[in-house]
Amino acid sequence: xxxxxxxxxxxxxxxxxxxxxxxxxxxxxxxxxxxxxxxxxxxxxxxxxxxxxxxxxxxxxxxxxxxxxxxxxxxxxxxxxxxxxxxxxxxxxxxxxxxxxxxxxxxxxxxxxxxxxxxxxxxxxxxxxxxxxxxxxxxxxxxxxxxxxxxxxxxxxxxxxxxxxxxxxxxxxxxxxxxxxxxxxxxxxxxxxxxxxxxxxxxxxxxxxxxxxxxxxxxxxx
Amino acid sequence: xxxxxxxxxxxxxxxxxxxxxxxxxxxxxxxxxxxxxxxxxxxxxxxxxxxxxxxxxxxxxxxxxxxxxxxxxxxxxxxxxxxxxxxxxxxxxxxxxxxxxxxxxxxxxxxxxxxxxxxxxxxxxxxxxxxxxxxxxxxxxxxxxxxxxxxxxxxxxxxxxxxxxxxxxxxxxxxxxxxxxxxxxxxxxxxxxxxxxxxxxxxxxxxxxxxxxxxxxxxxxx
Numbered sequence: 001x002x003x004x005x006x007x008x009x010x011x012x013x014x015x016x017x018x019x020x021x022x023x024x025x026x027x028x029x030x031x032x033x034x035x036x037x038x039x040x041x042x043x044x045x046x047x048x049x050x051x052x053x054x055x056x057x058x059x060x061x062x063x064x065x066x067x068x069x070x071x072x073x074x075x076x077x078x079x080x081x082x083x084x085x086x087x088x089x090x091x092x093x094x095x096x097x098x099x100x101x102x103x104x105x106x107x108x109x110x111x112x113x114x115x116x117x118x119x120x121x122x123x124x125x126x127x128x129x130x131x132x133x134x135x136x137x138x139x140x141x142x143x144x145x146x147x148x149x150x151x152x153x154x155x156x157x158x159x160x161x162x163x164x165x166x167x168x169x170x171x172x173x174x175x176x177x178x179x180x181x182x183x184x185x186x187x188x189x190x191x192x193x194x195x196x197x198x199x200x201x202x203x204x205x206x207x208x209x210x211x212x213x214x215x216x217x218x219x220x221x222x
Numbered sequence: 223x224x225x226x227x228x229x230x231x232x233x234x235x236x237x238x239x240x241x242x243x244x245x246x247x248x249x250x251x252x253x254x255x256x257x258x259x260x261x262x263x264x265x266x267x268x269x270x271x272x273x274x275x276x277x278x279x280x281x282x283x284x285x286x287x288x289x290x291x292x293x294x295x296x297x298x299x300x301x302x303x304x305x306x307x308x309x310x311x312x313x314x315x316x317x318x319x320x321x322x323x324x325x326x327x328x329x330x331x332x333x334x335x336x337x338x339x340x341x342x343x344x345x346x347x348x349x350x351x352x353x354x355x356x357x358x359x360x361x362x363x364x365x366x367x368x369x370x371x372x373x374x375x376x377x378x379x380x381x382x383x384x385x386x387x388x389x390x391x392x393x394x395x396x397x398x399x400x401x402x403x404x405x406x407x408x409x410x411x412x413x414x415x416x417x418x419x420x421x422x423x424x425x426x427x428x429x430x431x432x433x434x435x436x437x438x439x440x441x442x443x444x
Contacts, residue, residue, distance in 0.1 A: 008230070040262045040263040040264060040345070041262040041347045041368055041372060041375070041376060042262060042365075042367065042368025042369045042372060068375060069348050069375070069376065069378075070374075070375060070376065070377050070378070072374050072375055074371055074374060074375065093348070093378065094348075095317060095346070095348040095349050122348070123262070123347065123375070123376075124317070124346060124347070124348060125263045125345065125346070126291050126315070126316075126317040126344070126346060126349075127317050127348075127349070143264075143367065145264065145365065145367035145390065145393065146263055146264025147264045149296055150263060150264060152292075152294050152296060153263070153290060153291070153292060153294055153296065153345070154263060154291065154292065154345075155292050156291075156292070156315065168367065170396075171367065171393065171396060171397075174392075174393060174396055175393075176423075201398075
């Protein structure tokens with residue numbers, strides 16, 4: 001990589017940080033708690049969001065920002081059907097959301113009528129780790145069929161998040177997934193990571209995750 | 223995106239195309255057939271490669287180039303144990319291999335002693351689509367637990383490949399995966415795509431994939 005390319009990349013990341021900080025200020029001024037939800041394609045981000053809407057949708061007013069690399073509304077249609085305010089961001093082929101894109105998305109949400117904003121990032125285990133958005137917590141969803149070696153192979157993603165959801169635990173009987181090996185990899189990278197094993201199909205474990213989230217939303221409103 | 227950023231990106235892509243063409247010339251001069259294998263994290267690239275080595279490893283001399291975003295040798299260790307010549311490329315955090323990285327990898331393989339090179343790209347459904355490497359065929363591995371909506375959400379990847387492997391069909395009884403909906407999405411994007419449903423756990427469907435590959439390797443040597 002040439003010197004000029006390095007400095008362009010650094011400028012982009014610095015600019016992103018500045019806009020992320022202003023997104024955080026905007027969210028805080030409305031008492032809104034925001035989550036940046038990241039995962040590989042098909043790990044179950046939308047399904048976890050739908051379960052969260054089901055459990056917390058009567059207690060809290062929830063908005064969802066859907067990041068997609070293509071102009072499809074599959075996910076935003078599903079969350080709107082579930083009763084959430086939703087905004088779709090098409091990244092135009094980019095492999096992650098950035099703070100500027102989120103800033104545009106937040107402008108379209110009625111923040112003064114919301115308690116929680118869930119940001120569904122683009123399905124990707126690499127690029128989103130480099131672009132903070134200004135959310136209060138970043139959540140990684142791992143799914144058991146992806147295999148137990150993912151922390152070892154995508155360490156940057158595991159290092160940078162606050163919460164780990166281990167989704168699709170209903171499939172464990174049919175998989176060769178060594179939970180101890182997986183957890184050892186996670187602990188090596190991020191010893192204080194809060195972890196919720198759950199199934200967005202059966203609903204097992206979802207209430208523990210929602211209890212954690214409820215406490216966070218309530219403390220943001222204080 | 224500013225004009226200068228667009229032109230930098232275009233220059234990078236043009237330079238990649240030029241090196242990809244020289245990789246192809248190098249492979250052809252040795253009569254080596256090369257596959258660029260792409261998928262999301264955990265779709266089963268390494269498992270499919272191991273099944274391929276098992277079925278074709280006695281007939282052909284096979285080399286594997288392992289692309290990883292982190293300096294881990296989990297995959298290259300596994301393919302070397304299975305008897306293949308393997309080269310590990312650490313992309314240093316980048317979300318895809320590019321033609322220059324592959325060029326470096328090919329120099330470390332004994333091409334005059336090989337019939338097939340399998341390139342395992344970084345686990346990602348977005349970035350690798352923009353960087354041809356010079357391989358003769360590009361293979362996308364979808365896996366059933368990722369869900370049936372992936373062609374709709376990651377169209378660029380489905381558009382640009384020659385072969386689609388649908389892996390983990392052994393899990394279909396436990397999933398809500400609509401094969402017709404999935405295939406409709408694929409056909410819309412890439413009507414001539416050659417498709418192999420298989421399970422790298424049970425081995426079902428692997429020989430159809432290997433029959434296709436055998437014919438390609440043989441025609442490259444003619």
